[in-house]
Each structure stands twice: as C-alpha cells, then as structure tokens.
Amino acid sequence: MGHEPRISPTDAELVIAAQAGDSGCLGLLLERHRGRLHAAALRVLGYGPEAEDAVHDTFLIALRHIGDLKEPQAVVGWLHMVLHRCCLRQLRRRRGEVLVAEVPDRPDEGANIEERLEKAALREWIWDAVRKLPEPLRVAAMLRYFGSYQSYEELAAILAVPIGTVRSRLSEAKRKLAEILLETAGLIDSDARLQSHEHQRFYFEMFDRLNRHGERDRFLGHFAENLHLVRGAGMPTVGRSHLAYEIDSDTEAGVRLEPRRVLSAGRITVIEGAFLNPPEDPFHCPPGVALVVFHQHGVAQHLHLHLSSRPPSLEDD
Template structure:
C-alpha cells in the first residue's frame, strides 16, 4: 500500500488495497475487527463452536468478494452483514432448514467466480493456501466453496463419507484457511497459479480429444491401471477397466461429457461437466457430473464420479 509503518491506515484504505488484491491489507482489516465480529457472533449463537465457524465463514467470504464492495467506507458494515448472514446460516443448520445465499448485496456484474477472483487478484493466495491444506480438508473445501455441488448431502455423496465428517472437515478447513490469511497473508506462490492453469489446460485438452477425436487410449492413460473408482453411493471398485467400460458405453450411445469447470489445488482436481445426450435418447445420462481426481506423480490414482440431476452452475459461487 505504500504507507509508513507508524501510520495506521483507515478501514477504507485497507479495503481499497484489498479490493486491488493486497492480501496483507485484507488480513490487517480482518484481524482489526476479528474480536468485534466474534463478539457479535456470540450474541447470536451463544458460546458454541458455531460462533467461531461464522467468523471463519466471514473471512472466507471476504477473501472471495472483497472486490465487490463498492463503498470502501462501508466495509465494516459489510463485514457485519456477512457475519449476520453466516450466523443465520448456522441457526438454520441447527433446525435443518433450507440454506440461503451467504453473500449480501453482491452486484450482478456478469462475472463468474473465477473472473471475480482474478479481478480481485486474490486467486493466487487462495489456491496457494488451499494447496497447503491436508488432502481430505482440501478436496472438501474445494467442492464446498468453489464447486457447484455445495450441500452437505451432495458433498457426502461425492466423497462417499458421512455428513458428520463433511461438517468436521469444513470446520477445520475454515479454521486453517483463516489462520493462514491472518498469519501469512501476502505471501503468494506464483507456482500455485501456474499449476492450476496447467491443470485446466490439460483436462480441457484430454476431454476435447476424447470427444472430438476419439482419443480414448490417451484419456485412459492418465488413470492408473489399479484405479480406485467410487461411483455415486456404490461400492468402490479397483481397475481402470471399469472407467474404460463407462467411457465405451457412453461413446457407443453417442453421449459426450463436456467439462465446464476445472479446479486444482495440489494433487486434488475437481472437474465439473455436463452430459450431452443424443437427440434420440435425451435422458441417457443425467445433466451433470462431478469428477474428483486424486493424483500421484501426475497419474490419477483415485476417482470419485458423482452423477447429478442438474448441470454445474458456472456463473454462481
């Protein structure tokens, strides 16, 4: 930001710098108001773990949406509004109610989440931080905060684990990400950005080769021969041959799988896609699919394949 160490920047100055992608200033802003946000959460939720979760949720939303705050002078009020929404989310979870949008008053600027993160220049920090999470936390956070399938039920189905495990993983992931924001904000690893871009290029390329040029073998070589495949809620199976059967069956039926979004953090990749069915059999496959891929030495060793009754939502968070 360029201010002297002895000069305390205002909240508005920190917000302006954060909107421009300065993670250090965002960390300073959130640390400055953390105690007040936590106190406000306690008033709504009581002395429960949910109060701390609500603060961490607020931090993550600030990371993703600080660039959308139009009036820097109002940033503190915006943070408290976000916190209030997060507290209401926690109360609804207690009662098992349907959850609503988490982010207040976000302008519809026509940008998807990836473009907004680029606009705010915080994407590098976010993915660098995500790559430092333990693998189970990383994949759960990627799906919940950046994917299309965000409900606990959907996450549990995709990852084939209990809903209670989803909750505990998300709570731990939020805590670790918030700590990294406050402790190491501003330390950006450009290698994480480059790796994410390479993942996107690679997966769009091999799916395009499979769909347009019939490059079946090239696609399958990316997966280990002893691939651990989890399909929906079914029993896991071993062997790339099971994936090959899925591909051959869909190809013979005239079905194409078109990737819409590729998320990558470390060795965990999420590919969200939609099925294009032949006109004579429009219901052959459901509209959407999520593939969660776990890599080792650039080879996919484990794959969770989740079929969805709806296509991925690319323009929403």
C-alpha cells in the same frame, strides 16, 4: 531528529487496496475487526465453537466477495451484515433447517475485465491457502466453496462419506483456512499456482482430444491400471477397465462429456462437466457430473464420480 507519527490506513483505504489485488491489505482489514466480529457472534450464539465458525465463515465470504463491495467506507457494516447472516445460518443448523448460502452484494453481471482480474488476484491467494490444507479437508473445501454441488448431501455422495464426516471436515477446514489466509497475506506460492494451471489446461485438452478426435486410449492412459473408481455409496471398483466401459458406453450412445470447470490444488483435481446427449436420446445421461481425481506421480490413482440432476453453475467464475 523526531519522526513523523505513522498513520494507519483507514478501513476504506484497505478495502480499495484489497479490491486492486493487495491481499495483504485484506488480511490486515480482517485481522483488525476479528475481535469485534467475534464479540458480536458471541452475543447471538453464546460461548462455544459456533461463534468462531461464524467469524471464519465471514472471513471466507469477505475474501471471495470484497471486490463486490460498492462503497468501501461501508465495509464495517458490510462485515457485520455478513456475520449476522452467518450467525443465522448457525441457528438454523441447530434447528435442522435447510441451509442456503446468502452473500450480500452479489457481483455485477456486467463486471469488466479489470474487475475480473482484481478478483482473480484474491482468488489466487485463497487457492494458495487451500493447497496447504490436509487432503481430506482440501477436497471438501474445494467442492464446498468453489464447486457447483455444495450441499452436505451432495458432498457426502461425491466423497462417499457420511454427512457427519462432511460437516466435521468443513468445520476444521474453515478454521485452518482462515488462519492460513491471514498468516500468508500477500505470499503466494507461484510454483504451486503454475502446477494448478497446468493441471487445468491438461484436463481441458484431454477431454477435447477425447471428444473431438476420439483419443480414447490416450485419455485412459492417464489413469492407473488399478484405478479405484468410487460411484456414490456403492462399493468401489478396482481397475481402469471399469472407466473404459463407462467411456465406451457413452461414446456408443453418442454422449459427450464437456468439462465446464476444472479446480486443482496439489494432487487433487475436481472436474465439473455437462453431458451432451444426442437429440434422439436426450435423457440418456443426467445433465451434470462431478469428478474428483487424486493423482500420484502424475497418474490418476483414485476417481470419485458423481452424477447430478443439474449441470454445473459457473456464475462465480
């Protein structure tokens, strides 16, 4: 008996399914157009790793913003527009120009709850891939693609490494992340996702107890006695007492640190917060702070602390 020929879904159908949370369809869509996107990048950038980087950048942007595309049938043109902007960024990087992220069709400020839930499904797929990166690449990707302090200079300050190291780590992270995403389309590690959510809830509760109930010792008890505290380019300090001094000084001055975003993947947690200064001393602490915590066996062993002149931005949450 003959079989009906199998009809492949159109690009628009794949987009609609992806916007409804089907990450497998998004993976199929991106894989379908990988060859043509790479050929287009080669025409602009020539042969070399920059063309492949531009394609990976395009994939990452598509993964985060496919839900913002208003006309699914226009996805091919949209992908090529994203690629073109990524290629221009590569050309600017060659000339040493300051780079600013550009993403077409930004999300609607009035997005309803259904749209937010659909985007959350894709975000979980991305986070599952991020968790599979080696730690140095993972923390760089977490800060660059999901945090508020994303410039190479800020990442270098937060991680206390040279800018060149930041560049190389992000380049490698993009390559690995794009491949992992396509390999694991639709396969999300629910245990790892649950662990990440538990870490997020834990830190929000910890800061709430510290700020509202003064549970200082309980807060400090989460950190190892021989905690390695890194602040900018200065020499790391060893000992939980240094963190205790920071907390006590802020408390005495009437300053509170309010967490605004908590990102967690594996044993790495990024906390972005805003300092709330007292009215009589409004400039005691800078507006923003980023903390990168490295855990081991449920205890924070390393802490990177970065002060910022601006509070965290939460537009993409």
